[in-house]
Amino acid sequence: MHPICSLPIRSCVVSCLSSALLWMPVGPEATPSTLAPASTPAFEIHALSLFVLSITGCIFLTVAGLLTYVIIKYRTKQADRLSEPAQIYGSTQIELAWTVIPVLIVIVLFLTTARLIFAIQDAPEPESALDVTVIGHQFWWEVRYPKLGIITANELHVPRSSEQAPVPTYLALLSADVDHSFWIPQLAGKTDLIPNHPNATWINPLAPGLYLGQCAQFCGAQHALMLLRVYVDDPDQFSTWVKNQQQPAVEDPRVTEGRQVFETQPCMSCHAIQGTAATGRFGPDLTHLMSRETIGSGAADNNVQNLKGWIRDPASLKRGCLMPAMQLNDQQLDQVTEYLATLR
Amino acid sequence: MGENSLRLPSSIDLAPSRRFTETFPEWLHEWVVTVDHKRLGMLYIVYAIFFLLVAGAQAIAIRIQLAFPGNHFLVAQAYNRFFTMHGTTMVFLVGMPILFGFGNYVVPLQIGARDMAYPRLNAFSFWLTAFGGLFLYYSFLGGGGLYGVGTAPDVGWWAYAPLTAKAFSPGHATDYWALALIASGFGTLGTAINIIATVISMRCKGMTMMRLPLFSWLMLVVSSLTLITITPLTAAQIMLVIDRYLGGHFFDTQAGGSAVIWMHFFWIFGHPEVYVLVLPAFAIANEVIPVFSRKAIFGYPAMVAASVGIAFISLSVWAHHMFTVGMTSVSNTFFVLSTMMVGIPTGIKIFNWLATMWGGKIRFATPMLFCTAFLYQFLIAGLTGIMLSVAPWNWQLHNSYFVIAHFHYVLVGAIVFCIFGAIYYWYPKATGRMLDEKLGKWHFWLFLIGFHVTFDTMHFVGILGMPRSIYTYQPDRGWNTLNLIVSSGGIIQGVAVLLFAINLIWSYFYGQEAGNDPWDAWTLEWGTSSPPPPYNFAEDPVVRSRRPLWDLKHPEDPDWEYES
Numbered sequence: 001m002h003p004i005c006s007l008p009i010r011s012c013v014v015s016c017l018s019s020a021l022l023w024m025p026v027g028p029e030a031t032p033s034t035l036a037p038a039s040t041p042a043f044e045i046h047a048l049s050l051f052v053l054s055i056t057g058c059i060f061l062t063v064a065g066l067l068t069y070v071i072i073k074y075r076t077k078q079a080d081r082l083s084e085p086a087q088i089y090g091s092t093q094i095e096l097a098w099t100v101i102p103v104l105i106v107i108v109l110f111l112t113t114a115r116l117i118f119a120i121q122d123a124p125e126p127e128s129a130l131d132v133t134v135i136g137h138q139f140w141w142e143v144r145y146p147k148l149g150i151i152t153a154n155e156l157h158v159p160r161s162s163e164q165a166p167v168p169t170y171l172a173l174l175s176a177d178v179d180h181s182f183w184i185p186q187l188a189g190k191t192d193l194i195p196n197h198p199n200a201t202w203i204n205p206l207a208p209g210l211y212l213g214q215c216a217q218f219c220g221a222q223h224a225l226m227l228l229r230v231y232v233d234d235p236d237q238f239s240t241w242v243k244n245q246q247q248p249a250v251e252d253p254r255v256t257e258g259r260q261v262f263e264t265q266p267c268m269s270c271h272a273i274q275g276t277a278a279t280g281r282f283g284p285d286l287t288h289l290m291s292r293e294t295i296g297s298g299a300a301d302n303n304v305q306n307l308k309g310w311i312r313d314p315a316s317l318k319r320g321c322l323m324p325a326m327q328l329n330d331q332q333l334d335q336v337t338e339y340l341a342t343l344r
Numbered sequence: 345m346g347e348n349s350l351r352l353p354s355s356i357d358l359a360p361s362r363r364f365t366e367t368f369p370e371w372l373h374e375w376v377v378t379v380d381h382k383r384l385g386m387l388y389i390v391y392a393i394f395f396l397l398v399a400g401a402q403a404i405a406i407r408i409q410l411a412f413p414g415n416h417f418l419v420a421q422a423y424n425r426f427f428t429m430h431g432t433t434m435v436f437l438v439g440m441p442i443l444f445g446f447g448n449y450v451v452p453l454q455i456g457a458r459d460m461a462y463p464r465l466n467a468f469s470f471w472l473t474a475f476g477g478l479f480l481y482y483s484f485l486g487g488g489g490l491y492g493v494g495t496a497p498d499v500g501w502w503a504y505a506p507l508t509a510k511a512f513s514p515g516h517a518t519d520y521w522a523l524a525l526i527a528s529g530f531g532t533l534g535t536a537i538n539i540i541a542t543v544i545s546m547r548c549k550g551m552t553m554m555r556l557p558l559f560s561w562l563m564l565v566v567s568s569l570t571l572i573t574i575t576p577l578t579a580a581q582i583m584l585v586i587d588r589y590l591g592g593h594f595f596d597t598q599a600g601g602s603a604v605i606w607m608h609f610f611w612i613f614g615h616p617e618v619y620v621l622v623l624p625a626f627a628i629a630n631e632v633i634p635v636f637s638r639k640a641i642f643g644y645p646a647m648v649a650a651s652v653g654i655a656f657i658s659l660s661v662w663a664h665h666m667f668t669v670g671m672t673s674v675s676n677t678f679f680v681l682s683t684m685m686v687g688i689p690t691g692i693k694i695f696n697w698l699a700t701m702w703g704g705k706i707r708f709a710t711p712m713l714f715c716t717a718f719l720y721q722f723l724i725a726g727l728t729g730i731m732l733s734v735a736p737w738n739w740q741l742h743n744s745y746f747v748i749a750h751f752h753y754v755l756v757g758a759i760v761f762c763i764f765g766a767i768y769y770w771y772p773k774a775t776g777r778m779l780d781e782k783l784g785k786w787h788f789w790l791f792l793i794g795f796h797v798t799f800d801t802m803h804f805v806g807i808l809g810m811p812r813s814i815y816t817y818q819p820d821r822g823w824n825t826l827n828l829i830v831s832s833g834g835i836i837q838g839v840a841v842l843l844f845a846i847n848l849i850w851s852y853f854y855g856q857e858a859g860n861d862p863w864d865a866w867t868l869e870w871g872t873s874s875p876p877p878p879y880n881f882a883e884d885p886v887v888r889s890r891r892p893l894w895d896l897k898h899p900e901d902p903d904w905e906y907e908s
Contacts, residue, residue, distance in 0.1 A: 031822035032809035034740045045736045052734050056727040063723055066698055071716065074637070076705040084898070085705050089906055090643035098695040099688065106684045109734065114677045116736045121673040138512075173670075178507040179603060181668060181743060185809040189739020192669045195506060195597035197604055199670035212821070216743045216811040218500045220507060221420050224814035298818075320420050 028209035028232075032185040038211065038232075039187040040161075040168070040204035041120050048116050052109065059105070123202065125170050130158060133172040136180030136193035136215070138322055139222040140284055140297040150245040151272070153284030154297045155229045159238040161204045167235075168204040178220060184213035184230050192217055205232040214298070221320030227298025241291075248275035249287045250342050258339025261332045270323070273343065283323060289343045296321065308337045379463035380878060381452050384470050386774060388445025389767075391474055392438045397845065398481075399433035402426045404838050407798075411831035413819035423815035424498040425517075429480075431501030432521065435617065436528055437477040439759065443624035444535045446766055447563040449774065451539060453869035453876060454557045456548025456885040461541035469534030476528025483520035497521035500813060502614070503584075505595030505606035510588050519588060522581045529578045536567035536574075543567075548868070550887040554648075555907070557867045557890060558641060562627035562651050569655045570620050577613035580606060604669055611662035619658040622754060623651060625722075625762035626693060629715045632765050633697050635865045636712035637704030640891065640903065643696045650689035650696075657686050667738045676735045683733035690726055694719065709863075710784035714765030717792055721757030725750060728803070743813075746806025752799050764791070764844065771848075772862045776874045777855030783847040791840035797833030801826050866891035 026036045037046045134156070135142040143152050158169040173182055175193040182201065183190035191201040205211070215226035233241060259276065262268060268278035274287040289295075292302055299318040300306040310317055312333060313325040328336065366374070375383060406426050409418040418426065452460055460466045483496045497517045499507050508518050543564040547556065556564075584606075586592035593599040595606045634641045641647060664683045667676055697719060706712065728750040732738050741747060764787070771779050805826045810817060817823055861870040871893055872881055889895055889903035 030820050033822075034807050034809060041736075042740075045740055048734065049731070049737045049740070052731055052737060056730055060723065060727055063694065063698070064720060067701075067716075067719055067723075070698060070701045071706065074701060074704050074706045076707060084638050085703055087640050087901075087903075087906070088642065088699075088703065089640055090646065094699070095643050095646045095692070095696075099692055102688045102691040106687060109730065110681050110684055113680050113734045113736065117676050117680070118673050120736060121676070178512055179504050183743075183809075183811065185740060189736060190668050190742060191739070194603050194669060196600070196602065197597075197670065213809070214811060214814075218424075218504070218507075218813035220512065221424065221498075223424075224420065224816050227818070 027207045028186065028211045030212070032212045034185045036186055038205055038207045040206075041188040041202070042186060044116055044120065045189055048112065051112065055105065055109065125202070126166065126168065128165070128167050129202070130167060130169045131172070132156065132158070132169055133174065134182060134193065136173075136175040136177070136182075136219070138177050138220050139215070139226040139318070139320075141226070141228055142176070142284065145242075145245075148242055148246065150242065151285045152245060152288065152292070154227070154294065155231065155292050157231045157233055157238060157241050158203070158205065159235050160208045160232050161206060163206075166204060168202050170202045171200060173199040173201065179217045180215045180219050180226070181217035182213075182228070183216040184211050184228065186211050187213075187230065190216045203230075205230075208232045208234050208237075222318055225297060225299045225318050225321075227294070229294065229298065244291060244344075245288055247288075249273045250344055251275070252339075252342040255335070255339040255342050258335035258337070261328070261336045262339060265326065265328065265332070265336075267326070267336070286340065286343060289340055291344055304337060304341050307340060308333060311337060311340075377467075379459075379467045381448050381460045381463065381466060382774070382876060382880075384466050385445045385447075385449025387470055388441045388448060388473075391477070392442035392445060393845075393848075395433050395437040395477060396442075397841070399430050399438060400838060400841055402430040402433070404834055406430065407831040407834040409815060410817075410827050412828070413817050413821075413824055415816060418815065420815045421495075421498060424500075424813075425496040427813060428497045428500055428521075432480065432497070432525075433477075434755065435501065435621070436525060437480070439621045439755070440528075440532055441473055441477075442763055443566070443621060443759075444532070444539075446624065446628070446763075446770070447539050447567070448535070450770065450869060451542060451560050451563050452546065453773075453872065453880055454560050454867050455543065455546060455551055456868045456881065456887065457542065457546035458879040458881070460538050461546055462538050465534050466538050469531040469538065471531075472534065473528045473531030476524045476526075476531060479527060480520060480524035483517050483524075486516065486520065502610055503606075504610075505584075505603045506597045506601070508584060508588075509596055511598070519585065522584050522588075526578055526581045526585075529574045529581070532570060532574055536570040539563050539567040540571075548885045548887060554645070555887060555890050558630035558644065558647055559627040559867075561648055562623050562630065565651050565655045566620055566623045566627075569616055569623070569658070572659065573613050573616035573620060575613075576609050580609035580613070583609075604666075607666050607669060608663070611665045612659075615662040615665065616655075616658045618751075618754065619654055621759050623655065625718065625759040626651065628762040628766040628769070629697060629718060631865075631867065632711045632715045632769055633700055635863050636707045636709060636715075637701045638707075639700055639704040640894075641696070642699035642702075643692075644890065646692055647696055650692040653689040654686060654693075657682060657689070661686060664733055664735075664738070667735045668742050680733055680735050684730065687726060687730055694723060694726075709768075710779070710781060710788055711765040711769040711863075713785070713788045714761045714768065717788075718758050718761040718765070721753055721761065721795075725753035725757055728753065741806060743811055744806035745802050745810045745812060748812050749799050749802035749806060752802070756795060757799065761791075764788075767848075769863065770869075771851070772858030773869055773874045773876070775852055775855070776858055777851055778858050778862060779851045780847050780855060783843055783850070787840050787844045787847060790836055790843065794833045794836030794838075794840055797836060798830050799833070801829045801833070805830065861893070864897075866894040868892055871896075 026038055028038065029036050037043045131147055133144040133146060141154050143156050159167045161167045173191055173193045175195040177195065180193040181190045182193060187203045187205055188201055191199050193199065209232055211230040211232065213228040215223055263277050268280055270280040270283040272279050272281060272285045294300065295302045295306060295310055296318045311326055314321050314323040378384065405418060409415050409423055495515060495517050497520060499513055499518055503521065506512060543560055583592065583594040587594055587596055593601040595601045595603060597603050630641060660682045661679060663671065663679045732741055732750060768779050768784055805823055808823060810823050858874050860874055868885055889907050891903050895902040895904060
């Protein structure tokens with residue numbers, strides 16, 4: 001692999017140019033770059049940022065150029081200094097000139113910015129929009145689809161939108177404990193999740209795929225591993241996903257022992273599994289645990305081995321997370337892991 | 345009385361003897377009980393440099409942890425404590441004390457006064473601030489309670505509610521944080537009152553407000569701003585302590601309190617605080633740039649007006665730290681406008697410095713090198729500030745490494761550079777010896793390179809989506825190379841600061857003799873001996889212009905003929 005090619009800047013510059021010049025949505029990228037927008041608010045923000053960047057860039061070149069000129073032109077060695085230079089105390093005309101020009105620049109920047117603030121923040125929610133509620137917890141995301149009756153965690157699925165048939169997703173943002181912030185750079189700017197202060201944001205993604213982000217407001221010990229994944233699905237994929245999530249939990253008779261362990265140990269006081277006695281809400285809903293690709297809010301891949309390690313001692317994967325080590329014996333551990341592994 | 349009653353003091357030997365004739369306890373006692381503004385100023389500065397090294401070491405630890413993805417140098421909790429203490433220390437135990445230290449040392453000398461207006465209040469304020477700092481650091485031992493292993497605050501230097509509530513931050517670490525800042529806040533208020541009183545009422549004969557050197561003018565503005573801004577912080581800390589110990593619910597969201605109110609209190613302190621820190625940096629540049637360009641400052645009245653304007657506007661911009669908390673579109677728009685408006689007086693200042701240098705004969709001694717770098721870096725910091733004020737773009741950049749890069753450009757690129765410049769500039773006055781120029785140039789160039797390697801790169805990491813306050817990151821995000829570059833720059837800066845510390849100590853004993861006026865400068869502090877005697881001047885100076893020593897050196901072409 002060429003080291004230069006692996007630099008993220010290069011791919012970002014390419015995607016930045018393509019999206020700016022062709023107004024083409026780029027797909028998801030491993031680097032959650034603000035320069036590779038794939039959804040409506042992120043597009044407009046990106047376009048505005050290029051405009052502001054060009055103005056500030058011009059200011060920088062002008063002033064830094066003048067400064068460099070002055071430094072080169074007027075530098076003196078100590079020995080050359082025979083007399084003091086002419087003393088100039090000021091000039092009202094010049095002061096006026098370099099006050100008025102910045103004022104004009106500020107007016108332009110302000111009006112452009114104000115227009116976009118209102119366009120994004122006060123956009124009315126269309127009939128076709130999908131409603132999702134995201135609730136921040138230390139250190140994971142609870143995701144609810146109130147109209148579809150789905151509760152899941154850490155991984156959002158939303159339908160791909162399009163110019164012809166827009167299906168934007170409107171997100172209500174709440175917090176169960178401390179401040180968090182919802183940020184998927186390729187889709188939209190961030191909005192905070194604040195307890196006792198409901199917030200909202202929206203996205204209108206145009207290209208399918210997995211978009212990465214993470215909590216952007218320091219929320220305690222494991223703020224760094226409060227990762228967030230948004231899957232933008234094609235419409236039929238999305239409806240398949242919805243149908244699966246709406247089912248109650250799989251009941252596999254081969255793992256009855258595991259289910260009993262789950263329901264007789266403290267697991268059920270924090271976790272819910274639809275159709276069983278487990279109705280806890282302190283931790284993520286596990287009804288369709290295996291439909292998710294990660295555990296621990298992105299701390300590890302979701303496979304049997306990691307799952308077992310997590311149940312034995314969550315701190316080994318995510319030190320400081322609020323789930324305690326469950327103190328199960330090896331047999332119980334195997335049984336409960338096998339049970340959870342059936343929850344597709 | 346003649347036109348210029350100020351005499352150069354060469355005729356009278358005022359310099360106190362540098363030979364140690366007293367015992368160590370006597371020497372220590374003198375420093376502890378001193379009410380002399382010069383000694384207190386130096387105490388402030390030494391105290392701040394000590395904590396600069398401490399918080400700098402924390403920054404290095406933070407950068408080692410982030411040099412590689414999934415690194416295990418610091419565990420999450422330790423990392424969180426380190427960045428909390430790094431921020432708190434740098435703002436409250438380094439920035440504020442060092443700038444007030446310069447205010448203390450230079451202002452009375454510059455206005456021809458014998459001391460501050462309230463020397464005892466001055467000593468009280470310093471020791472209160474010092475106590476605050478030690479109290480904060482005692483949390484490493486006492487924060488976990490008597491039975492615990494000890495801990496430091498880990499809630500971020502902004503300490504957003506409700507993470508600071510008992511439920512989420514048990515133990516005493518957060519209490520140490522709140523109480524230490526209340527204590528040092530009172531110290532800061534005392535010094536601010538003192539500087540205001542000194543500048544208003546202790547100016548020497550002939551020094552009208554429009555002849556006041558710009559350094560002292562800006563310290564007056566800063567102190568007034570401090571009085572307004574420390575108050576809401578102290579109020580918020582008291583409310584926090586009430587919440588934690590007396591069952592209050594100001595910020596307790598579970599009981600109807602408001603997390604957003606804390607943010608408002610914190611940032612109506614926190615943003616003017618930036619100007620409390622950066623205006624003294626401007627003040628330093630206002631002294632250094634004219635002297636080393638050999639020209640009077642260009643547009644003195646405009647500089648005064650711009651400083652007052654910045655202080656005034658800075659009181660109405662705080663919520664630009666809160667564009668993502670869900671304010672209404674109208675509020676967001678208001679704070680966009682007020683924030684962008686700060687750019688106007690700031691621009692005026694940069695242009696005036698440029699015009700001061702224009703047509704001058706610029707000597708690039710170390711103080712001027714630092715101030716020149718400051719001009720470039722402050723320009724960039726201002727422009728990234730404009731970018732961040734664009735609320736929709738801020739929704740992307742807020743709490744990302746772009747913001748970290750931006751405010752370090754202000755705090756390091758502008759303020760720390762100016763502080764280094766100031767130390768090279770006034771060290772000869774305070775000690776009678778020059779700092780070594782060769783070591784100074786090494787310090788400057790290494791620090792400049794380290795600074796840019798670290799903080800230029802940091803902008804890109806932020807644009808690529810890396811949030812702040814995370815102790816580790818995923819290896820597949822494409823941030824690895826950039827973070828390694830950022831961290832390596834941190835090491836270079838660390839080496840530069842060590843060279844500086846060596847220079848401070850070496851030059852104290854072996855530096856070249858400075859004389860009264862090594863820079864051929866124009867303000868009154870250079871008209872007395874180095875170091876100045878107790879009570880500063882042999883006789884009370886009388887001035888007729890902004891540059892009394894210029895008038896003295898150029899009787900054929902004095903300033904007062906041109907100043908209106």
